[in-house]
Amino acid sequence: MRLTLHTDYALRTLIYLGIRTDRLVSIREIAQAYGISENHLVKIIHRLGLGGFISTQRGRNGGLRLARPAAEIRIGDVVRYTEEDMGLVACMQSDQPGGQDCILARACRLRGVLGEALGSFMGVLDRYTLADMIGDNERSGLGELRNFD
Structure with missing residues (x-):
């Protein structure tokens, strides 16, 4: 990322x-x-x-x-607000709803793993404020x- x-x-x-x-x-x-x-x-x-x-x-x-x-300013909130697209791979990007262009979309586990990783990344950022x-x-x-x- x-x-x-x-x-x-x-x-x-x-x-x-x-x-x-x-x-x-x-x-x-x-x-x-x-x-x-x-x-x-x-x-x-x-x-x-x-x-x-x-x-x-x-x-x-x-x-x-x-x-x-x-x-009162969470780092995670700033990142979410300023990043236009948090999709780690093409099928997670906002211009690719549901990963429709990927032939593996229905059976893909990678998307779930990357989504979990992104959630963890943002979870860490959400624990900190600008004051920190x-x-x-x-x-x-x-x-x-x-x-x-």
Whole structure:
């Protein structure tokens, strides 16, 4: 299983905002801290806003912040929201309902095993919140990377 860059950047953005709770943060600041394209990050920010993970404030003194406390944001929820398709193989993907294109669909056990594996993967992610991802190392690491304070 590999998460998309969209999800990776979404998680990084949320971690950054979870560290910087004392002020609004700009898209440019996050993009520079992680070496991410601002244009790509704008799309991710928009989606996270629609999902209720972040709130945005427009204008000259605008910026971003978490929409709710980091302890209330489950990593599994973010991954489910940002990943367009969690199908591990073609017959599990959303554009292949019921695995109709697979000649083994009726007798296939692999699909069930992979579904169980995906369930376990998501179960682990559901046990953790954004707050669990933010420790002293993350706080000091971002401070060393770019000091925007």
